[in-house]
Amino acid sequence: MEQVLKCHVGIGGVVEGEALVATDNFSARYDLNRIKGVFSRPDHALAGQSYKDKILVFNTAKGGVASAWMLHEMVSRGIAPRAILFNTANTILAQGAALANMAMCDRFEDGDVTALIKSGQQLIVDPVKGQVTIKG
């Protein structure tokens, strides 16, 4: 059964991919080894896991402004997530998604997105309509 989650209008175009979910917060500078394409911060819930081509789902963004360039740089090398979903994004991640042309959405009407979506589910993210579809 498909399930459609409504959210605020976001950034970027329609993408499809597999969800990788954590209740943690996210920073490209603090949490990632961007060369290897894995979460590198030892106390991050996704430590050691690859983020390449995933649709990442987090509570919110944390930390500094560097992520605004880093998403663009990650996309240019082809080692990047396809989309990032948040309960609440911050300005930096939104700005980074705009430069990188990466899909990003936040503010889901049905509650906590990190509980609504499970790792491994296939998602279609449509930032223009402001909706995310969980495919069966």
Place this chain on the structure above:
Amino acid sequence: MKLSPHEEAMLAGEMGAARKWAVEHQLQIGRMFDAEDMVVVSQAHMMADPESLGEAGVSFFEKFAELPADERRVAIPLLTDPRGVDLSYYDKLGQTEEMANLERRFVAACLKMSVMMTDTCINYQTIMPPVYGDHVAFGDTGVVIYANSVCGARSNFEGGPSALAAALTGRTPRYGLHLDRNRQATRRYRVDFKLEGLTEWGVLGAVIGRKAGSYWEVPVIEGIEQVPTSDEIKHMGAAMASYGSTPLFHMVGITPECQSLVDVGGDKLDCEVVSRADFDTLKKPFGAKGEKVDVVVFAAPQLSLVEMQQVADLCRGKQRNSGTSLIVCTSPSVVADAKRLGFISDIENFGGKVLEGTCFYQQYAREVGEANGWKRLLSNSTKIVNILGGYGYQPALASMEDCIASAIQGEVV
């Protein structure tokens, strides 16, 4: 979003490709955050180190730098955050020619666009502090939280691309902290004990940042009776922004928008007490008494001239342990003054190195750590110990005095 005729003209490409890109970028951000229009800003500050930019980011700048002079020049003063490479010392630090070349290309592009290479995250102490009510487009979270909270200016976190867009257009989408309603307190904390030294102020910032935990929360802090120095509140803000992504706080009777709790709506909020136990919990992962120290770092934020004097005083006439390096990061303008006043030679005679216009975590910290065999890192910056765990370091936290004593001993005192 409602655009003025000037903004429409930029969007239509009448003022060149750079300004057209900038308005398009701003429209995307404005749409996501429900901005109704743009607000004119007086200055911008851009974080753009080569590690974050990569080849892709540097090429992005070079494309704009090739435009005709009137199309590539920024419309308002645009300052730069610390660089990633000190071009006079990169090879000795273990940075590569490839890193230095990215840096050189970026600087050349910026100069063509009339970007002021101030290379600092303490522009509010050294260049031009914004004025109460001033709308600005600042990058570096430490700069934004200081400008909003201590100066009473108005800025969102503007990442590099958005700071550049604001500098090209002279405005930014009016959302977030540009609006009165988003500057009211949403969390209330009470601190009943006295704080000592930069590190304790940093830890307070970190504790509150972690509790508040979101860009959209505004903490108000009551109970603090001692007025902090600019350096103390700088460490506090930088740590709060680092741990919580927090862009604004109020301190009752101290910060300008909050002479009393009522001014920011704090009287309507439940109060949470911050205790010494909260401090201990935060510091626990960063204790390493008795362990060998590979490098002591003073950075994040860059040191003010006053901090440079404090470090120099502690270093004077002493020698670091041969197994422990000391790195100090500050801005080019502070370096010039510190040199003239003899602080740099005090630090260098101790065996330390002062890097100019960089910050430790923005200069390929992972590669530098590997090249020098640095694992155990000691700092008085609550911000930097938070960041560097993800970069392969084992960070520890101590006061400035204990950091220098540890550099002499070769182990955490």
